[in-house]
Amino acid sequence: MTERKPPRSARRRGRLRRRVGPNRLLLLTLAAGSAAAALLWTAFTGFVEPDAALAFGVIIGLGELARITLPGQREIAPVASAGAIGYAFLLRTGGAEVHHSAGQVIAVVAIGLALGELPHIVVGRTPRWGDFARRLFIVVLVAVVFRLLVTRFVPMSGDWWLMLSAMAILVVLACAADSAIAAVLRAERLRTRFTVAFNDELRAQGPIGVAIGASGVLIALATSAMGLAGLLIFTAPLLVTQVAFRRFAEVRLTYLQTVRSLSRVTEVGGYVETGHSRRVNRLAQAVGAELGMREAELLELEYAALMHDIGQLSLRDPIPGGATVLAPPREQRRIAELGSAVIRETGVLDAVAELVRRQCEPFGGDGDDGPPPLGSRIIKVANAFDDLVGESKDRDRFEAVVQRLRMDTDHEYDPTVVDALTRVLRHPATRW
Incomplete structure (x- = not known):
């Protein structure tokens, strides 16, 4: 009796799971689910402070459009990530309190990232969906923890150092979480040990992540004091830094291509x-x-x-x-x-x-x-x-x-x- 082959759809799903990997698939599902839930919630409750939402959404979209790939196949978008964290930490614009929810933060970031990714897809560049989902998911964690917990227990007026300390601690925790998620994906892709991958990610992305998080805090504070003009003023240095990172990545890529040609x-x-x-x-x-x-x-x-x-x-x-x-x-x-x-x-x-x-x-x-x-x-x-x-x-x-x-x-x-x-x-x- 001949053995029956599984249906073609089942074989296709099996190949997809092997290619994507269970951990990457889980991250994509969590990020997509969080974005969908946030968009539905925001559509139901309505946008508040639309000017701030539009300004930060544009910065996030442009930052995603200008994303770069560093050695080790690490894709980062410093401007987009800093803008997203700044929007999650935003408490005032020009002295007036803002009241947007964690759901609105996630919705704005998801829309901005998607619009910034769209031109890459149009010209045929295959997105790194794992890195894209990781950037979005880290913002989900930061927005939920900060806007649902920190702002509830830390007063927004008076002791600003308490709020600033909470932001700094959350940035460090977010960097550690980002490195851990990236290590899980890297260990799955390379079939290496998680501890080795985690140490590699901490060395490669830890300093960059802290710098991006600190920039997000500065953007939030500047916007609180100067209004939306502070968003543009403190985003400009990030653009210069991103150009330097891009040149460094291009040099490393050219170096590797030279070695491959020589081989x-x-x-x-x-x-x-x-x-x-x-x-x-x-x-x-x-x-x-x-x-x-x-x-x-x-x-x-x-x-x-x-x-x-x-x-x-x-x-x-x-x-x-x-x-x-x-x-x-x-x-x-x-x-x-x-x-x-x-x-x-x-x-x-x-x-x-x-x-x-x-x-x-x-x-x-x-x-x-x-x-x-x-x-x-x-x-x-x-x-x-x-x-x-x-x-x-x-x-x-x-x-x-x-x-x-x-x-x-x-x-x-x-x-x-x-x-x-x-x-x-x-x-x-x-x-x-």
């Missing part, structure tokens, strides 16, 4: 198979994340994996198929050392050069330097696997090659890395 020289010259460096890099990244490497270590691993075969350019006769795993150990060592020397010429990639130099050593080391770095051991395993598998997607061949590597774990290959490779290959979402 293809061996492919264009016929020294290795097409796509070899890219496959080794993806597999090494997956194994590194599985072993809990930090983001900075993964970046060095990416550079080293992309350029691990650049030493083959010095060969008079290319190795058949570019498979260095089949070359004599002395030849492997010479290729690694020549590649390391080329990388050191940059003057800024010494750590990457060291990973490339020691990629052919046994996992226990063979000299006075001790065991090679973890990145070198990962590249050694990933390179050997791809040399023996190539572009094949045959799972039986995968198992055979892994067993061959496992037979050499007493001397050549790190058994911990081979075990991590096995787990990565068994994951249904693995691609390289």
